[in-house]
Structure formats: C-alpha cells, structure tokens
Amino acid sequence: xxxxxxxxxxxxxxxxxxxxxxxxxxxxxxxxxxxxxxxxxxxxxxxxxxxxxxxxxxxxxxxxxxxxxxxxxxxxxxxxxxxxxxxxxxxxxxxxxxxxxxxxxxxxxxxxxxxxxxxxxxxxxxxxxxxxxxxxxxxxxxxxxxxxxxxxxxxxxxxxxxxxxxxxxxxxxxxxxxxxxxxxxxxxxxxxxxxxxxxxxxxxxxxxxxxxxxxxxxxxxxxxxxxxxxxxxxxxxxxxxxxxxxxxxxxxxxxxxxxxxxxxxxxxxxxxxxxxxxxxxxxxxxxxxxxxxxxxxxxxxxxxxxxxxxxxxxxxxxxxxxxxxxxxxxxxxxxxxxxxxxxxxxxxxxxxxxxxxxxxxxxxxxxxxxxxxxxxxxxxxxxxxxxxxxxxxxxxxxxxxxxxxxxxxxxxxxxxxxxxxxxxxxxxxxxxxxxxxxxxxxxxxxxxxxxxxxxxxxxxxxxxxxxxxxxxxxxxxxxxxxxxxxxxxxxxxxxxxxxxxxxxxxxxxxxxxxxxxxxxxxxxxxxxxxxxxxxxxxxxxxxxxxxxxxxxxxx
Numbered sequence: 317x318x319x320x321x322x323x324x325x326x327x328x329x330x331x332x333x334x335x336x337x338x339x340x341x342x343x344x345x346x347x348x349x350x351x352x353x354x355x356x357x358x359x360x361x362x363x364x365x366x367x368x369x370x371x372x373x374x375x376x377x378x379x380x381x382x383x384x385x386x387x388x389x390x391x392x393x394x395x396x397x398x399x400x401x402x403x404x405x406x407x408x409x410x411x412x413x414x415x416x417x418x419x420x421x422x423x424x425x426x427x428x429x430x431x432x433x434x435x436x437x438x439x440x441x442x443x444x445x446x447x448x449x450x451x452x453x454x455x456x457x458x459x460x461x462x463x464x465x466x467x468x469x470x471x472x473x474x475x476x477x478x479x480x481x482x483x484x485x486x487x488x489x490x491x492x493x494x495x496x497x498x499x500x501x502x503x504x505x506x507x508x509x510x511x512x513x514x515x516x517x518x519x520x521x522x523x524x525x526x527x528x529x530x531x532x533x534x535x536x537x538x539x540x541x542x543x544x545x546x547x548x549x550x551x552x553x554x555x556x557x558x559x560x561x562x563x564x565x566x567x568x569x570x571x572x573x574x575x576x577x578x579x580x581x582x583x584x585x586x587x588x589x590x591x592x593x594x595x596x597x598x599x600x601x602x603x604x605x606x607x608x609x610x611x612x613x614x615x616x617x618x619x620x621x622x623x624x625x626x627x628x629x630x631x632x633x634x635x636x637x638x639x640x641x642x643x644x645x646x647x648x649x650x651x652x653x654x655x656x657x658x659x660x661x662x663x664x665x666x667x668x669x670x671x672x673x674x675x676x677x678x679x680x681x682x683x684x685x686x687x688x689x690x691x692x693x694x695x696x697x698x699x700x701x702x703x704x705x706x707x708x709x710x711x712x713x714x715x716x717x718x719x720x721x722x723x724x725x726x727x728x729x730x731x732x733x734x735x736x737x738x739x740x741x742x743x744x745x746x747x748x749x750x751x752x753x754x755x756x757x758x759x760x761x762x763x764x765x766x767x768x769x770x771x772x773x774x775x776x777x778x779x780x781x782x783x784x785x786x787x788x789x790x791x792x793x794x795x796x797x798x799x800x801x802x803x804x805x806x807x808x809x810x811x812x813x814x815x816x817x818x819x820x821x822x823x824x825x826x827x828x829x830x831x832x833x834x835x836x837x838x839x840x841x842x843x844x845x846x847x848x849x850x851x852x853x854x855x856x857x858x859x860x861x862x863x864x865x866x867x868x869x870x871x
Contacts, residue, residue, distance in 0.1 A: 344525045345518070352514030360507045367406070367456060368445050371498045374401055375460035379494040382412055386420060386462050386492040394421035406502050408455060411495040412462075420492065425450075448497070454504075455497040462492040539567040543574060550578055652696050660689045712840055714865060717756025719749045719790060723781055726763045733771050740778035741771070749785060754865040758837045765830035766794040766857045774798035777854070788863050789843075795856040801849040809847060810835040834859070841865055 378401050385393035398410045402424050409424035448457045465488055558575055663685050666674065723745045734741035770779045777797030784791045810831050838845045843861035
C-alpha cells in the first residue's frame with residue numbers, strides 16, 4: 317500500500333500541471349525573498365546612518381560642553397553634562413576621559429570593561445564610530461576629542477600675535493575625550509519588524525500566487541486530460557470516437573487534429589484489412605510457387621553436385637597430367653642435355669684443332685653448330701628449370717656472393733654479343749656494396765636473362781646494368797634503347813611461353829621462358845620484378861631482392 321501511494325504521488329508530482337506549478341512558484345518565491353532582503357538591507361543602512369549621525373552630534377555636543385569641566389576636572393560640571401546627554405533616547409552610557417586616559421566621569425549603564433580612546437582622541441575632526449559589545453549587548457560607540465585653547469608661550473606674550481607661525485590662527489590641544497554609547501537594540505528591533513512584515517507579505521503573496529497558478533494550470537491541463545482519455549479510447553480500437561472541439565485556441569486545434577487523425581486512421585485500417593485479404597491470397601499463390609521452385613532447385617542441386625563431382629575428377633586428372641608433363645619435361649630435358657653437352661664438347665675440340673687442322677671454309681659451319689648448340693642447351697636448361705619450379709623441386713642454394721662479381725660476369729659473358737651488334741654495353745655498380753646472401757647463381761641467371769633480352773631487342777644505342785642499395789634491398793636495373801613495349805603488353809611478359817607480339821617473336825626469336833623463370837627466381841628470393849617501357853624509346857626492367865635473404869624461405 318505504501319509503495320502504491322508513493323507511485324501515485326510521484327505520478328501526480330510529475331504531471332504537466334505539477335511541472336507548470338513548480339516551474340513558476342520558485343521564481344516567485346525567489347523574487348519575493350530577494351526584494352524583501354533588499355528592502356531590509358536598505359532600511360537597515362538608512363537607520364544605521366541616521367543613528368550614526370545622531371551619535372556624532374551627541375558626542376560633539378558633549379565634548380564641547382565638557383571643555384571647562386575637563387580642564388578644571390570638575391566632576392559636578394561633567395556629571396551635569398552627562399545627565400543632559402543621557403536624556404536622549406537610545407543613549408546607554410557616557411564616559412569622559414582625561415588626556416592621560418583616566419575616567420573623570422561616567423553615566424548610564426555600568427560597563428565591566430572600558431576601552432580607552434587611545435589614538436582616536438588625537439585624531440580630532442569628526443567623532444569616529446565603532447561597534448562594541450558589553451554584557452551580550454551590541455552598542456555603537458562614538459568618541460569625540462575635548463579640545464581647549466593652548467596657553468601662550470613667553471615669545472607670544474612679548475611679541476604678541478606676530479610670533480605665531482604664518483597660517484595658524486589659534487593654538488588648540490586635546491585635553492580629553494567624550495565617549496557616547498548608543499544601543500543597537502532599537503535598530504535591530506526595527507529591522508526584525510521589517511523582516512517579519514516582509515515575511516508575512518511574502519507568505520500572503522505566495523499563497524495568492526499558488527492559487528492563481530493552480531487555477532491557470534487546471535485551465536490548461538483539464539482539456540489535455542480529456543484529450544488523453546479519448547486518445548486512449550481510440551488506441552483501444554474505438555475509432556468512431558470524436559473529440560468535442562470547445563475552443564479555438566491551441567487545445568481546440570489539437571482536438572481537431574485528433575479527429576482528422578482518427579478519420580485517417582479509420583481509412584488506413586480499412587485499407588489494411590483489404591491489403592491483408594489480398595496478401596493472404598498472394599501467400600497461398602506464393603506457397604504453390606515456392607513448392608514448385610523448391611522442386612526445381614532440388615533438381616538443379618543434384619545436377620550441380622554431379623557436375624562438381626565430374627569437375628573434381630577432371631581437376632585431379634589435369635593435376636596428374638600436369639605433374640606427368642613436368643616430370644616428362646624434366647626427364648627429357650635431362651636426357652637431352654647429356655648428348656648435347658657431348659656434341660658441343662666434340663665440336664669445340666674440332667674447333668680447337670685437337671683432331672687436326674681445319675680449313676676456314678669448315679670453321680664457319682662449325683662455329684654455327686657451336687652457337688646453335690649453346691642456344692639449344694640454354695633452351696633445354698630453361699625448360700628443365702621451369703619444370704622443376706612447377707613440380708616444386710627447385711631449391712635455392714644459399715650463400716654469400718658478390719654483387720660486383722655477378723654484374724661483371726654477366727657483362728663479360730654478353731660483351732661479345734654487344735660488340736657484334738655495335739651497342740654500348742655499360743655497368744654501374746657501387747664498389748662499396750657489402751656481400752649479399754642468397755643464391756648467386758640464380759641471381760646471375762636472372763640478370764643474364766634480362767641483359768640478354770635487352771641486347772637482343774636493341775638495334776642501336778646502349779644497354780646499361782645498374783645496382784642500387786635501398787635500405788636492406790638490392791635493386792637491379794637493366795635499361796635499353798630498344799624497340800619498347802606497350803603498356804597493355806607489359807602485364808603478360810612474365811607468363812610462360814608468352815611474348816609481346818608474334819611478329820617480334822618471328823623477327824627476334826625466343827621462347828618466352830626467360831622472363832617467367834626470372835620472375836619465379838626473384839619471388840623465391842622474397843623479391844619482386846616489374847618493367848617500365850615506351851614504344852620506340854626503350855625499356856627498363858627492375859627486380860629487387862633482400863640484401864640478406866632469410867634461410868627459411870629458400871624453397
């Protein structure tokens with residue numbers, strides 16, 4: 317029951333009416349409290365100022381009336397002056413001190429402790445004011461100096477007035493002080509009365525404001541409450557409900573909008589029912605189509621599985637055929653290299669005249685046999701390397717090698733071909749390159765393939781081999797001034813048995829294996845190969861490999 321009551325109270329407090337009420341009431345209360353505080357503060361300042369003015373006048377009058385009594389220390393004369401001052405309202409006590417701080421006379425309320433005037437007396441001018449507390453009561457104390465004309469000096473008696481310093485009309489001295497204490501009880505009583513008055517005004521105005529605000533909030537929230545109840549009935553499905561429009565203000569506009577929304581919702585519900593009926597019919601038709609489509613898909617799935625099975629068999633057969641092809645090429649290449657090496661060996665012995673002198677007419681065809689045999693041997697070696705790579709039986713033989721020696725060996729091997737075609741063949745290699753780690757023979761083969769192609773496809777100009785060390789990468793570059801290659805043909809240069817153009821193959825020869833083998837060896841060295849070319853201006857082939865290859869990637 318307690319929790320239910322708390323929830324009910326919280327809902328009432330969080331209602332729109334309560335939010336309107338509690339949004340305005342704090343502003344009104346704050347304004348009234350601030351206004352009351354400002355009025356009390358201003359009234360206290362005015363009363364205190366008037367109080368201080370009256371206290372200074374009393375202290376000055378008492379100081380003037382006590383000159384003779386203090387000068388002669390006549391107690392009766394001083395007490396008479398004190399009695400005249402005590403007849404003034406709010407005066408609680410009066411003290412008259414001598415120049416040395418002794419109390420010559422006192423009147424009014426007795427004080428347990430008396431603060432001597434001290435330096436205040438010597439200041440002269442307007443009596444100063446200070447707040448003190450005696451016996452739990454607060455007083456405003458005024459101290460006025462008591463002055464008298466100073467006695468003439470012997471020089472002034474002899475010389476008269478002219479002996480006085482220029483600008484000094486009289487000679488006065490402080491002979492005592494008059495202290496007047498005014499009780500602040502009257503001032504505080506007035507302030508409390510004014511504060512009580514303003515508190516009552518604030519309470520009355522707050523009650524009136526709360527009543528007005530409550531009535532105003534009722535006028536706003538009652539139509540909204542009716543709208544809410546009827547909206548709940550509409551939400552429950554009673555779409556025939558209409559909200560009565562009783563005013564032309566925003567609430568009336570909201571009620572009219574609710575009625576329009578109800579009509580639209582009624583139309584939407586009718587359309588929804590019609591659409592649901594049509595959808596049910598479509599669902600029945602769709603189910604039939606889905607069953608038919610499912611049967612067709614099942615038949616296609618079976619056919620696809622049968623095709624996949626056949627495709628897997630074909631793939632296995634093709635893989636086996638490719639493996640047999642690679643094995644066949646490797647065996648045939650190996651078997652061809654042995655007799656070819658023998659033929660070239662015997663032919664070289666004949667050229668060296670081991671078997672006797674040969675004529676010049678016979679030397680020329682023997683030289684052709686030697687060159688053609690070497691070309692055929694290189695072709696057999698390329699086919700053998702390619703078959704080993706495809707069969708996964710090509711391993712790199714890692715070790716330290718000199719990049720300078722590699723480039724020098726390639727240049728020396730191809731120098732005769734360059735001289736025969738009248739080409740400038742240069743190499744640019746830094747002398748301070750450190751030893752590299754990799755398969756030096758395969759790197760030499762890659763560089764030999766690129767430089768050989770450059771010399772083959774260059775009719776005039778130059779071919780250059782250059783090496784740069786970029787961080788921990790060796791970048792080899794072979795550039796020429798040959799026929800060039802179009803950008804569309806560069807992408808297929810590194811494919812087996814592919815050349816840029818059939819006419820070029822017929823004119824310059826070649827099998828299209830050199831660049832493919834170069835690419836595979838470079839990748840086995842964890843590197844990459846690429847080319848840049850422009851038709852008629854030449855080509856530049858690059859490949860980069862690590863300076864120190866990691867042994868785990870040797871295969």
